[in-house]
Each structure stands twice: as structure tokens, then as C-alpha cells.
Amino acid sequence: MTDIAAKAGKKKEPVNWWAELRGLFFLLLGVVAFHSLIAKPFYIPSMSMMPNLHVGDRLIVSKYPYGYNWSSASFHVLPPFAGRLFGSTPEYGDIVIITPKDSKIDYIKRVVGLPGDTIAVQNGQIILNGETVPQEVQPEMEVNVDLNSPCDDLSFPRLKTQNSNGREICVLPILRETLPNGASYDITDVEEQPLDNFAEIEIPEGHVFVMGDNRDNSADSREVSERGGLDGPIPLENIGGRAEFTTFSLDGTATFNPLTWWNALRGERAWQSLRTEKIPTGSLEMEAAE
Numbered sequence: 236m237t238d239i240a241a242k243a244g245k246k247k248e249p250v251n252w253w254a255e256l257r258g259l260f261f262l263l264l265g266v267v268a269f270h271s272l273i274a275k276p277f278y279i280p281s282m283s284m285m286p287n288l289h290v291g292d293r294l295i296v297s298k299y300p301y302g303y304n305w306s307s308a309s310f311h312v313l314p315p316f317a318g319r320l321f322g323s324t325p326e327y328g329d330i331v332i333i334t335p336k337d338s339k340i341d342y343i344k345r346v347v348g349l350p351g352d353t354i355a356v357q358n359g360q361i362i363l364n365g366e367t368v369p370q371e372v373q374p375e376m377e378v379n380v381d382l383n384s385p386c387d388d389l390s391f392p393r394l395k396t397q398n399s400n401g402r403e404i405c406v407l408p409i410l411r412e413t414l415p416n417g418a419s420y421d422i423t424d425v426e427e428q429p430l431d432n433f434a435e436i437e438i439p440e441g442h443v444f445v446m447g448d449n450r451d452n453s454a455d456s457r458e459v460s461e462r463g464g465l466d467g468p469i470p471l472e473n474i475g476g477r478a479e480f481t482t483f484s485l486d487g488t489a490t491f492n493p494l495t496w497w498n499a500l501r502g503e504r505a506w507q508s509l510r511t512e513k514i515p516t517g518s519l520e521m522e523a524a525e
Contacts, residue, residue, distance in 0.1 A: 274295050379402065484505065
């Protein structure tokens, strides 16, 4: 009886709201620190990196490969400033995340020119340090048409068709481009357009030149800022990370209803590495000699 009475008389401890808020604050601080210093998720909203990245792809970006700078911070809360901590230079072929200093929007592009290089584009082909970057024709790529990949005539004119099963597909012409360090990757270039030609420049120290793999639809270093481009080489402190791998991809049919999520998944696009394949440079020299 005594124990029962003691329990009944014991008052419930009041909630320590200060401790709860403090715990929540440190949890959020840990998430922001992880996103800023280690890795963060990223969403592909445009087709500028087709055929390698599709609208609706989700991927992981590592934040440490090139050091830390103002653009490393999550949500871009820091004002732009020069300099980096533990800085290093990207390699040819790296897919990087860029934040222009006058924008809060992230871009995702491929590094095709390094500090001190001369670079030009002639008839859609990169001229790097006076040498034409080779492009080899590859088999066409069939991409399923969906809400996130509509294959409309504005973006991919006359490329929509049907496969043998009657499904609508987009048939992309593919070229295999290989940079001097052996970095080799697929690009698509459908038609002639103004960005196929870019006058030769020298890339300043502390800058890189970037391009999208979809050479017809990419606001990159070839395009002026007035048209949404990056206006030439970009400073290294504007690079906030390197793309590592996809996690999953959605076709555009998913809604807030969880029952729609499974059918919207593009299973074939999950867990794909985004680190660029490298061909031994000796093989490239042998091919050139032949």
C-alpha cells in the first residue's frame, strides 16, 4: 500500500523545453555541418548533362575533394569571398557543382579545361592546347519517354519514336569524348547551333572551363551570363563539390501520395557511379600513332 501511494503521489516531471530546443539545434547544426563538409544530396532539374544525368536523378555530391570555400556551405548562407581551405584543382572530366557568385542556383557541369590551358570549340569539337579532343561515334542510346524526359521537338527534334514493344523512346546520337588525361565519357550533340563555336581563350590561373554533356542545351562556360550561362572560365572557389553517384531517379509521376513513389522509380538509374572512366594514356598515344 505504501509503494502504491508513493507512486500515485509522485508528480510528473515538467518538460525541459530549453533542453529539447538545444538538442534540436545541435541536431540541425550537425546536419548542416555534414552537408557543408562531407556530402549532400543533389537533384537534377535540367537536361544539360544528358546522356549521363537525366531530369529526376538524385545523386550524392562530396564536398571535400577540392577544399572548402564560400560555396561549400549548405543553403549558400555565406557571402562570396576569394580563397579556399585545403584547396586542390579538379581533374579533366570531373563532374562538379558550381555556384556563380551572383546566384544562389547550383549548376552541374563537367571540367574540360584546367588553369593555363587554351581552349576553343570548333564545329562542336573542343580544341585544347591546340589539339582536337577526339570524339568517336557510339551506338545510339534509347531513353524511355516520360514526364521528366519528354523528348520534345524543342530539345531533341525528330528523335522521338517507338520501340518494338510500342513504347515511346528518345533515340540519342552518342559521341565518346576523351580528354588528355584519359577521362572518357559520352556526350550528345544533335544539331548545329551557336554554342558549337567558341573563340580560343586562355584559362586564367585559379579557374576551370566547364561544359555540359548535352552540347545543344547547356548554359555553361561557352554561354554569356545574360543568357543564363557561366560567362567563361569559373573561379575554383565557386566549385562546391564533386558528383559521386546516383541514388535513385523518378520519372515525374510521383506525387505526395506514397503509393505513387514505387511506380515512379527508374530502377536502371539507381546507384550509378559518376566518376569518369579513365583510359590509360599509353593507349591513347598508340591510337594516335596508328
